[in-house]
Structures are given as C-alpha cells and as structure tokens.
Amino acid sequence: MKQRAKLQAKFTNGTHHLWTFLRILMAGVLLWLAAPSYALEDQSYESLMKWIEDSRPGAETVMPGQHLTEKDRQSLLEPLIPHSAWKYYFFDGMEMEIAATGHYPAPDAWGENMASDYKLDEEGTLVGFTGGGFPFSEINRDDPNAAQKVLWNMLWRPGSNDYNMPMVTWLRSEDGSLDREMEYTSVNTTYARGDKSLVPGYEEVKSKKIMEFRSPRDMAGAKNMTIEYVDHYKEDSGWLYMPAQRKPRRTLASERTGEMMGMDMIREDLNGFGGKVYENNWAYLGKRKVLATVNVSDNPEIGGPSLWVPHKTRWEVRDTHVILIEPKAKNHPYSHRIVFIDAETYWTHWMFAFDKEDDQLLRMAQHFLKYSESYATEPATQSSYVKQDFSKNIGHKVFMHLGETDINAKKPHATITHCHVAKRDFTPARAKQFYSLRNMISGRR
C-alpha cells in the first residue's frame, strides 16, 4: 500500500513534472510562434514607445569583438535595435560586428568661438546663435525644452557641412529588385562659424549647398542650390537648374512633406529632422542605448532579404537622446516622429515616422557614419565616378556621413545611399564664387 502510494506519488509527481514541462514547452512554442511574429509585424507608434520605456540595457550586454547573428536576436539585439526596425534588421544570415563604444572628440577649437547672447524663444526656436559649438552643452531631462535643445545641437553639430560628397542611391523594392539608381554630388559649406562668417558680409547665412545629378540621364545635369539662414524663421532660398530648361528656377523651400525624386524620404526627414522647429510640438523621452553604425570602416555592405539594410558591418552601442516630434499641421503625413540622436556627437542614428492615418510606421531612416580620424587606418572606398583625397579628412575630428537607408514601410520600398565624403575647405573668395546664382545659370548642358 505504501509502495503503491509511493508509486502513485511518484507517478503524480512525474505527471506533474511532465505537465509542467509540457506547459513550459507549450508556452515556449507559443512564445516562439506568437511573440516574434507579433514583434516583427507590429510597427505601431505604441510599440516603439513601449520599447523605449521598457528595457534599458547597459553597454555591457554586448561585447566588443562579438559577431552577432539571428540567434542573438532575443537575448542581445532586441533591446538595442529600435522595435520598429526589427522587421528589416533581423534576418537569416544577418551578421553584426560589435565594436567598443568609442569616444569621439569634437574639433579642437569647438565651442571656443561662440556667440554668447543667444536664447530659445517661446516656440523653442534658437535665436541669435551663429555656430562654432554646440548651443547647449548639457541636456537636462527635466528641462521642458530638452527635446528642442537636443535638436539644436544636432542641427549645429560639427562636420555637418564642408565636404564634397559624391553619392550613389539605389531604390529597391521589397523583393530586392533595383528600380532606379542615381548618382549625384553634394558640395556644401558652413558660413556661420561662431564669431565670424566664412565670407565677411554674409553673416545671415548659415550654410550653402549645391547638389548636382550625374545619372540617370533623365536627371543628369539637374542641380540645385540651397541657402540656409542663421535665422531659423527665414525660409531657405533655393534654385533648381534643369538642363532641359537651360535656366535656374526659384524653388519653394517650405514644402517639405512630399517624396523627393522618387526616393523614399521627404525633405523633412533629412538627418532625422530637417524641418522647422516652430511647426512641431516637442517632447524629450530620455536617453536610450541603441546599436548604431557610428564608425564603420567603409560604406557598409547592404543585405537582408530585400537588400535594404547594412550587413556584416561594425556597430557600437551608443547613448542616444530620444526625442518625440509631433507636427502641428493637420495635413502633415506624420502623427509622430521619434529620433535617436547621439548623446556625444549629436548625429542622428535612427528616425521613425508614423502615419497620421493609423499610427503605424510610415518611414524610417538609419545612418552610417565614419569618424574622420579613422581614415588614417581604414581608407574608404572611392566612388565609381570621381577619385578624392580622403587623407584630407584626417585631423578634422568630425563625422563623415557614409550613407543611410530610408524605408517606406507602407509601399514597401527603400532608398539606400552610399556617400563618399572628402572634406573640402573653401576660401572666402572661392565660396563666394562657387555658391552663387551666377554658378546656377548654366550647367552640364
């Protein structure tokens, strides 16, 4: 009887263990089946906000030298890649090389020649600032203007201009097929340099940029010049030269919400946010560690099933400020925009914009950067159509924008760009000549 009871107990116990095991197994299977599919497909604003609020991993979760793959996804990658991007960045065969989180000093004289009499007005707009350093050396999360201050630091970050940038852009469908390829070059220069302008007499100008298309032929020779002003309330000035018209045409700068040249981005998406501060409401969501392609050795290989995302490249865990931007305009395509901006360098790593119709992801962008001093040990690839001296990059102590991926989640479609950046210093006289309306009245043909 005792034996029987013992056996029954053993059986009951065993059944209990088996049942427990089965329940765990079932839960695991369900989790395996349900949780990832939910996580992959859910690209809502709420889910990204939840991801931002939930786990806040430290940098120590991943180790330098690690090569992370799909199997590291749940344990290591999900906490460090923003949730809305999982669908694109996690795939069979994926590989991410983890590098130590670096410290990237700003240029030597950065912050030493700044004007001091600047302020944020009631709209959060920076008034009276003329560059030369970050306008806000500290970001306090309790500051009601913390988000705008992060943004202003991003807009005035070192290295955002002063280069020749030949680019190649690929526009790809979800099946990876190439729909269009474009080649173009951007040349731009910072005028506002703190206590002086590059070109005396042009103190109202923040920067000037000329961008010219090289291919395909239906766009070759098209070029535009943009003048950005120190006064944020003053709209940019722009001219577009089309070879078919053989003359420049004044353009409207205030339309920033339509897709450009068939690409999967709008003008307001540039560098995470390229619009007007006073046209939006702002909130600071705190700091968040994310993986970023912050100092890649070269233009990253592009992979994934759609050939949309960087693959087999170098990532770092970076501390970022997370800011929430809500357009005030009722007819704006976005309900919310969330931008992850590096807490040290103030370059944008990730941007997510949500559709006003349903709060689902509409567009996202992720940027590839390389620190100028890395060119000493890791030369970058030349563009296919112009050779440049990258050694000139060394010593500037700024980041080079090596490209980005811009995804339209609703189409779905992506624009992937590789940039081949070489620093370029203009003399005042040369800048005056180059960035002139005179230079816009004729072109390649």
Place this chain on the structure above:
Amino acid sequence: MIMSRNRIALFLSFLSLTLFPAVSWGIVDVTDNLELEGYVKAQNIMRASGLHDGELIQQRNTAQLEGKYYFLEDNKAFGRFSTGPIEEATFTFLARGVYDSVYDIRDSYEDTDDKGKSEYKVREAFVDFLMPPFTLRLGRQQVVWGETDNFRALDVINPLDLSWHWSRESWEDIRIPLWMARGIYDIGKIGPFEESFFELIVIPWDFQPNKVSTDPRHPWAFTGAGLAEIANSAIIGDELFDLDLTIRDIRPDRKLRNGQGGFRFKGILGDVGVSLNYFYGISATPGIKVRGDLTQLNLDTQTLSAVVDKVYPRTHVLGLTANYSEDRYTQSVFRLETTLTKGIPVSIAAGAPIGIDSDGDQYDTVRQSVVMLGIDRPTWIKLLNDQRTFFISTQFFWRRYLDHSSFYQGVSSVIPASIGGEVIADRFVSTNTNRLDRDEFVITFSASTSYGRAGRWKPQFVFAYDPRSTGAYNKLVLEYLWTKHIVFKAEQHFYWRESGSEQGPWSLGDLWGEAGNRRNETVFSATFQF
C-alpha cells in the same frame, strides 16, 4: 497609306530600341577627364483629323552624343601647363543625328524635297573658362533669359526650329544654337542686391532666323489658316491669273555690323530675385515687304509675277524679371517677366492709308510689350497621389502692340479660287481678312507628378487657352522610366476651340483645331539613354 513593309520597318525600328542591351552604365568615363552621355530615341507621331482616320506623320530617329572634356583644372592645363588666373576650363559638345524614316516609308512623302528627313550637326560646342570672379563661355551655345516657359519674350536670343514639330518639343531641342561669347562677372553683394552678377553676350556674326517650313507637303508646315495648300493663283477684278511669286530672302550677312548682343544684371533685392535685361538683336521672325515696283502683270500669259522680300529688322528688347518665393500664405513661387520690344515686323493690309503704310510695301515695324505673370506651386492632391505633390505651374501672358493699326494683318489663309461663285479646281488664292488685336492673351496651366514605388511613372497635363479666339491646346503625357536606360513616353495632343472663328496668334485650336487643318496627334517615343 502606309505600306505593309513599312509597318514591318516601324516594328523593327521599335524593337531595335527596346531590345538594346541594357548595359549598366551612366555617364561613360572615357578617361579621367572625358565624359560622354547621350541617347538614342525613336519618336512616332500619328495624326488624326477625325475619329476614324489617322496617318503616320513622323518616325524621327535621333541619336545624340554629349561630351565634356575637363582639360584645365587647378590652374593647370592638361596637367602640366600653368594657366595663371584661369582656374578651370572645360570643352563641351553636343552632336545630334536625325533620320525621319517616315519620308521613306510613306508613299505620299516620296515627292517631297526631303527637307526635314535628316540632320547631322554638332549643335553645341563651347569652352568654359573660370577665372573668378569671371566666367567665359565661347562657342556655339544656347542662352535662355527670363521667367517665361515656352513663350517668346526675353527668351529670344536663340532662334527656334519650328519645322519638324512646331514648338511642341522641349525647347532645348528646337533652339538653334548660335556662335557667341557669354561672359559673366560675379558681383555678389552690392548695395541692396545679393547674389548679383553682370552678364554680357556678344554674337559677332551668327544670325539665323526661326526655321519654319511652308511646304504643305511637310507634316508640320505652317500654311496659315485655311487650306494646307500653296496659293498658285491671283484674282484681279473677275479674272484669274497664275501667280508667280518670288520670295527674296534678304538675310543679314555674316558681317560684324550684323552682330547682336546684350547684357543682364541679376540679383536678389530683399527676397525678390530681379533682373534687368537688354538685347540688341535681329528679329528671327521675318517681315514681308511687298515689292510693288517689281510686280508685273502679263496679260498674254495670264500671269501675275509678284516679288516679296523677307526682311529681318533690328530689334531692341528691354526686359525686367522678378521671382519671389512666398512661403507663408500661398506657398507659391511667383514669376514676373515684362519686356518692351522695338522692331517687331508687321504686315499691313493692301490699300492702307499712306499714314499707316508710308512706303507702300505693306510692311512696318512696331513696338510691343509683354507682361507674364506665372505661379509655381507644389501642391498636395492626396486623393490622386498620397506620396508626392503635384507641381502646378500656371502663366498669364499678355502681349500688347503699343503701335497699333486696324490695318495690321494676322495670319493669312489659302482658299479655293472662285470666279462668280464657281470654284475652280486646283486653283488657290491667298487672302487675309485677319487683323491683329492690340492686346493678345494666353493662359497656360500644367500639372505633373510621379507614381510608382520609385516614381517612375510620370504623368503630365498641359493646357493653353486663348480667351479671345477661344482656341485651346491640351497635352496629356505619360512617361515611364522602364529601366535606368530605357524610357517610354506616350503623349496625346488635342487642338480645339470653344466657339467662333476668330484667329489668334498662338497656334492653338483656333488654327490647328479647324477641319482640314486639324493636328490632333498621338506621340509615342522610346529612348535609350546613357
């Protein structure tokens, strides 16, 4: 009628383009300093004068090659010779070869003179020198001034080739490049102006008139209103005479005294882009002087031998332009162009008082003003496109004859000759009851956007309307960027008028929407570009 073998030729020519090997290249770098690009294009036009008829009127095959040679960089020519203040220089050329196979495959074109059938030209060839703050472009080139699209006001420096598809092609392809020097001195800020420069143009000898075909056998001949025929008769009293018309082209010869030139100052005043322009030119549109002193009436042969001179008067064009980007309320770019031109040739009706036609040659020159107001606006129409804006552009164009007479004639007509109410077969006479209005207006509207994942479907809608004659023109375009290299384009052109029979000056539906001269067209083109 199109012969069956010609259908095969049409099909093969299309096939040869579409199956061209899709080699992956953009601009071709021949060397580090030499780049080539260009295209091969086949354009087919079907003309339908009604719902149930149609004829192939064009099968234009074009090959264009463009090159740029960077022979001087960083103050060194060819990498070795120091060039002092010249920092950069390039040589650019653009050559075009054209063969319109419709002249060979259509029976009805067999007896034409083959004008317009082919063209092989280096259209543009110029050298650019950069010597900051001065730039100089020397050679055969196009120069475009003004804010107006597709109407002549300040954009008069280069004549137009209207012989093969009137002005319905990109003006880049129909401007006739001229040999000239174009120097620009960059000023920058001066007084209240920013981004200012001064431009000087000198055309020492190269004058060419607008190219217009008047042979009615050519599909895009300009034969005036009425029938597409040549007037071969004249009626004097009640008698019919053969007309033997001699046209003497008194074109300015290639002498320095026939040079042209002009200047422009352009800058930003406040936020308004402004320019002041002056061009001392020669009218590319000829005037017709009737040489009564050389006209003879031979009663024996029943022939009227008439002589007219095509003359090209001197013109002075003074212009002012402005543009302004208004971002706050209208989110539009406003464009303004005004000109005052002296030396516009006009025809005067026979029998005009001596005060109007003092030389008795039915010819004079007058002053004319133009005001164009244009508005460009990128506009969201989310019902039609929720990804990209529509680029909407509209223009209001007002031309006024400052010197005006009710004897000034407009477009003439060719009509059947008739005596005593009886029409005489194969005899045609020219008549002109059309008078120039002092004020002429035209309104244009265009809208374009792009569809598809990479914006490769590009529709465009164009509308032009003359409120006085009620003549109108519509163009619907759909361009498809099939690959990086291959582009297809389909267009439909409609000419129509709302009412009446008044003739306007703009070559719209009042001229080419009329029965017998209707030019509604379907255009299909395939382009291989590199």
